[in-house]
Amino acid sequence: MTYPFASLPENLAAFCGALRRDYHFRIGPPELMDAARGLELTDLSSRRAVRDALRTILSKTHDDFVSFDIAFDRFLRGDEATRRTDRRDGLESVAEGSGESEKRSRETRPSTVGGPDEEMAAIEGIHGLVRELDENRESSSATLLRASYSPLEGEGAPLVLEPPTRAWLDAAAAVVRRVHTAASRRWHPALRGPRFDFRRTLRTSLRTAGEPVVPRWRAHPRRRARFVLLIDGSRSMGASSEPLLQLTVALSAVNTSTETFAFSTDLRRITRDVRRAAAGQTVSLELRRAWGGGTTIGRCLKEFLHQFGERLLGPDTVVFIASDGLDVGDTDTLRRAMEQLVRRSTAVIWINPLLHTPGYQPTATGMSVARPHVALLTSVVDAAGLRALAGSLRIT
Amino acid sequence: MTDPGAIRARFREHDFIIDDAFATALHLMMALDKPLLLEGPAGVGKTDTAKVLADALGARLIRLQCYEGLDAMTALYEWNYPRQMLRIRMAEGTEASLEQREAQIFSDEFLLRRPLLEAIVQDAAPVLLIDEVDRADEAFEAFLLEVLAEWQVTIPEIGTIRARHAPHVILTSNRTRELSDALRRRCLFFWIPYPTPDEEIAILHARIPQIDRRLAVQIARVVHAFRNLPLQKTPGVAETLDWARALIALHRDHLDWQALEQTLGCVLKVREDQSVLDAARDRLRPIVEDTLKPGGHSLETDFGLGSVSTPRS
Numbered sequence: 075m076t077y078p079f080a081s082l083p084e085n086l087a088a089f090c091g092a093l094r095r096d097y098h099f100r101i102g103p104p105e106l107m108d109a110a111r112g113l114e115l116t117d118l119s120s121r122r123a124v125r126d127a128l129r130t131i132l133s134k135t136h137d138d139f140v141s142f143d144i145a146f147d148r149f150l151r152g153d154e155a156t157r158r159t160d161r162r163d164g165l166e167s168v169a170e171g172s173g174e175s176e177k178r179s180r181e182t183r184p185s186t187v188g189g190p191d192e193e194m195a196a197i198e199g200i201h202g203l204v205r206e207l208d209e210n211r212e213s214s215s216a217t218l219l220r221a222s223y224s225p226l227e228g229e230g231a232p233l234v235l236e237p238p239t240r241a242w243l244d245a246a247a248a249v250v251r252r253v254h255t256a257a258s259r260r261w262h263p264a265l266r267g268p269r270f271d272f273r274r275t276l277r278t279s280l281r282t283a284g285e286p287v288v289p290r291w292r293a294h295p296r297r298r299a300r301f302v303l304l305i306d307g308s309r310s311m312g313a314s315s316e317p318l319l320q321l322t323v324a325l326s327a328v329n330t331s332t333e334t335f336a337f338s339t340d341l342r343r344i345t346r347d348v349r350r351a352a353a354g355q356t357v358s359l360e361l362r363r364a365w366g367g368g369t370t371i372g373r374c375l376k377e378f379l380h381q382f383g384e385r386l387l388g389p390d391t392v393v394f395i396a397s398d399g400l401d402v403g404d405t406d407t408l409r410r411a412m413e414q415l416v417r418r419s420t421a422v423i424w425i426n427p428l429l430h431t432p433g434y435q436p437t438a439t440g441m442s443v444a445r446p447h448v449a450l451l452t453s454v455v456d457a458a459g460l461r462a463l464a465g466s467l468r469i470t
Numbered sequence: 471m472t473d474p475g476a477i478r479a480r481f482r483e484h485d486f487i488i489d490d491a492f493a494t495a496l497h498l499m500m501a502l503d504k505p506l507l508l509e510g511p512a513g514v515g516k517t518d519t520a521k522v523l524a525d526a527l528g529a530r531l532i533r534l535q536c537y538e539g540l541d542a543m544t545a546l547y548e549w550n551y552p553r554q555m556l557r558i559r560m561a562e563g564t565e566a567s568l569e570q571r572e573a574q575i576f577s578d579e580f581l582l583r584r585p586l587l588e589a590i591v592q593d594a595a596p597v598l599l600i601d602e603v604d605r606a607d608e609a610f611e612a613f614l615l616e617v618l619a620e621w622q623v624t625i626p627e628i629g630t631i632r633a634r635h636a637p638h639v640i641l642t643s644n645r646t647r648e649l650s651d652a653l654r655r656r657c658l659f660f661w662i663p664y665p666t667p668d669e670e671i672a673i674l675h676a677r678i679p680q681i682d683r684r685l686a687v688q689i690a691r692v693v694h695a696f697r698n699l700p701l702q703k704t705p706g707v708a709e710t711l712d713w714a715r716a717l718i719a720l721h722r723d724h725l726d727w728q729a730l731e732q733t734l735g736c737v738l739k740v741r742e743d744q745s746v747l748d749a750a751r752d753r754l755r756p757i758v759e760d761t762l763k764p765g766g767h768s769l770e771t772d773f774g775l776g777s778v779s780t781p782r783s
Contacts, residue, residue: 100651108502108658115501116494123474126494131502134654136509136645139661259539260607272551280572284558384651388608 082118086110089149093132097141098380105132121150137380233307233336233344233359235351238324241457246324248464250299253392253420257294267293297390300331302419304378306397308338308369314427317455318396321425324460327352333386337374343382371401371440372408379414387418395448396425399441408440412447421449423467429453473497480526485676486518487669495660496523505618505639507603507654510662513706516642519662520599523638530596532637534585536606542613546623548582549575576627586617587631595635603653604643611653618656667694670710678714688725688758689714693737695757699750701743712736727758 090106093099108131116127125146133139238246261269274290282288303322307315326332326348334348335341344359351357375395379387387393393415401408415422424444428434430453436445445451450467454460474493481488488496496519499506508516524531534545554575561571583591589598603611617623621633641657643649665673670690674681693710705713713736722729738744747754 100655102655104655108504111502112498115498122490123494126474126491127498129491130495130498130506130658130660133659133661134651134657135659136661139659258607259537260541260609261539273549276551276554279558280568284555284562284571384649 082113083110086113089128089146090132092149093142093145097138097145099132099138100134101132233319235319235323235344235347235357235359237351237354237356238320238327239457242320242324242460243327245457245460245464246321247328248461249325249467250301250329252464252467253299254468258297260295261292262295264291264293264295267291269293298331299329300386300388300391301325301329301333301394302382302386302391303332303334303394303396304375305334305336306338306369306371306395307336308398308400310369310398310400311427314398314455315396317459318425318427320457321396321454321460322348323351324457333382335378335382337369337371337378339370339374341374341377341381369397369401369440370403371395371397371399371444372403372405372411375411375415376407379411379418383414383418387415389420391419393419393422394425395422395444396427396454397440398426398428399424399436399438399444401438401440401443403440405439405443408443409447412444416447422447423450423452424448425452425454425463427453427455430455430459477526481522482676484522484525486515486522487665487673487676488519489669492519492660492662495658499640499658500638502658503636505600505641505657507641507643507649507657507659508662509643509645509659511664511704511706512644513708514662514664515707516662517599517601520597520601520640520642523640524597527597527638529594529638530592531599532585532589532592532596533599533601536600536602536604536610538605538607540606540610542610544584545586545610545613546584546617547587547625548584550580550582554580572627578628581625581628587623589637590621590623590631590633592633592635592637596637598637598639600639600641602644603641604645604649608650611650615652615656664694664697664704665707667691670694670707673707674710674714677711678718681714681718682723684724685717685722686714689717692725692730692754692758695754696737696747699743699746701738701746702740703738703743705737709737709739725758730758 086106086109090099090101090109094101109128112127112131113124117123125143128146129139129142133142263271263274269292271290271292275286275288278288278290279286303325305315305318305322311318322332322334326334326345332348333343333345336344347357347359412422424441426436426441429436429451436442436451450463452463452466454463474490474497477496478488478490478493481493495506498504508519510516520533521531523529557575557580558571561574566574585598589596600614603614606614618639621636622630624630641653667687667690670693671686674686674689675683678686689710693705693713697704713733716733716736717725717729720729720732734744734747738747
């Protein structure tokens with residue numbers, strides 16, 4: 075078996091960089107160290123053994139596990155070697171001013187993983203790649219050929235978030251009240267509850283010579299509802315997006331567990347900006363391709379699931395998708411993303427501003443694909459509409 | 471067990487068939503002293519892996535079954551409150567001070583060790599199975615991170631207990647919810663898929679030595695076909711083994727439609743899935759009938775059991 079680079083640390087660092095960049099693996103220095111240790115225990119002449127060892131160490135999810143073999147084969151074919159050689163000029167500029175350590179990581183090293191120096195150098199190589207990726211992310215990740223050819227594609231427009239009005243706040247509070255999360259099965263100390271807390275009662279009784287004078291209780295706390303809002307900012311939404319932004323800010327003001335994302339042909343998390351608006355500031359944002367261009371709903375939802383799904387979705391999460399469903403992306407991607415969203419959350423509610431238009435039928439590509447998966451398809455054009463939505467909502 | 475080949479052989483001795491990739495994962499788990507997170511469909515042998523590993527190592531298996539509401543106290547330790555209460559009553563007439571009484575009732579004598587603490591205090595490294603970790607709450611997951619990282623537990627009344635031998639930890643998850651990144655990053659990961667038909671035949675022969683060769687081939691192929699149907703509850707290896715045992719109990723040496731219908735409940739556990747099977751009957755018929763030809767599976771190839779892929783004309 076031949077590797078693209080002469081030394082094992084270089085190969086490992088380049089491969090991990092490729093996994094991070096192209097396959098979104100979450101690999102940091104600890105994983106790199108484990109991989110180096112794992113390879114010490116592996117027969118390096120066996121491609122299968124190396125692949126099996128690295129796959130177990132570097133994969134953290136089923137998706138990683140599935141894509142690992144493709145990445146591994148691609149790397150050994152030399153695709154990554156070529157790319158990394160091409161990138162070296164770029165790395166030089168990143169390394170400037172960062173001292174000898176960056177340069178050392180690119181020097182030729184012995185072909186075995188020996189002492190800690192080699193491992194550290196490999197880790198520094200990864201750090202260099204990460205910095206480079208961070209710098210280049212803006213220009214590379216947003217390149218979407220199909221959307222670029224879309225008539226809806228544009229330069230993007232500024233997104234303005236205004237502080238919420240009282241009417242919006244009241245309506246948002248009504249929505250939150252309608253989401254009845256179940257009681258947790260955990261037992262927490264409580265003033266009153268169905269279960270006698272023997273332990274705390276005993277500990278308290280020590281103050282009264284072992285006499286349990288003050289009984290203690292335990293009860294089930296309520297789970298806290300979480301909201302995730304995905305707001306379509308494509309040009310086709312036009313003025314319809316304004317009330318949706320009001321809804322977002324109001325919901326964020328009444329429920330701190332609210333996460334907000336804007337998407338168009340790119341996805342951008344705007345939770346912190348929305349919270350600033352909820353706190354009373356007027357916020358203006360330049361979101362480039364995440365606001366005011368074409369629409370690739372499926373790709374953006376997939377990106378959301380990949381980056382944030384694990385942290386933000388769960389049995390207490392209600393997902394709002396605000397979009398007109400006019401999509402130029404791949405319908406299979408959208409369908410798969412919707413299936414995942416439904417599986418991993420309590421309910422998915424789709425707010426389509428066009429529903430308010432007389433004679434409108436939700437037959438757009440995105441809408442027809444997503445519709446079977448949504449718990450509620452509705453329209454919100456003002457605070458009264460949101461209150462009406464709260465009236466028809468009951469999530470348990 | 472110093473290399474993947476040895477692990478594979480030891481598992482084979484315990485009638486448990488694993489491939490090289492899985493053996494490598496188990497080898498790395500022990501060599502790197504890191505927990506191994508096993509994910510995969512239900513019934514592919516995630517839990518059994520820990521049991522067999524414990525047998526193969528001659529180590530004690532300690533199991534922590536996770537469920538919603540599981541808290542640190544239940545997983546780690548509890549005080550024996552009724553005994554403590556009795557001791558307090560018995561000590562009422564003595565002149566012991568409050569501190570002395572407290573030291574008495576919060577001693578090792580009144581400590582009930584739960585699985586995590588039990589795993590820490592063992593003299594030899596046990597196999598700790600944390601089963602269905604996805605069913606536990608996020609808060610418990612955070613607590614697990616601390617235990618898995620340090621292998622020490624602090625009991626306020628007693629002090630810090632440190633593990634003499636870090637346990638071999640296997641976590642299993644059925645993905646009913648996504649586990650946190652933090653937990654995943656602390657673990658090695660292995661996805662156990664459904665076995666291929668050939669692997670399943672080997673499993674059937676290993677676990678049920680008396681099974682007829684032809685019947686094993688038929689069962690493996692039909693179960694493989696079932697797994698490609700849109701079933702609510704896809705049959706796992708456990709169902710395959712149950713089905714084989716049921717057919718043997720009915721003295722069947724081969725599978726036919728009648729036997730399949732009689733024993734369908736061993737494989738398909740949801741009413742709607744049986745409807746799916748009915749709808750797909752025409753598609754499945756060639757698969758089942760193909761295996762029913764004289765010589766069964768071997769008729770498909772020149773040398774039997776799929777060793778040659780050229781169909782006979």
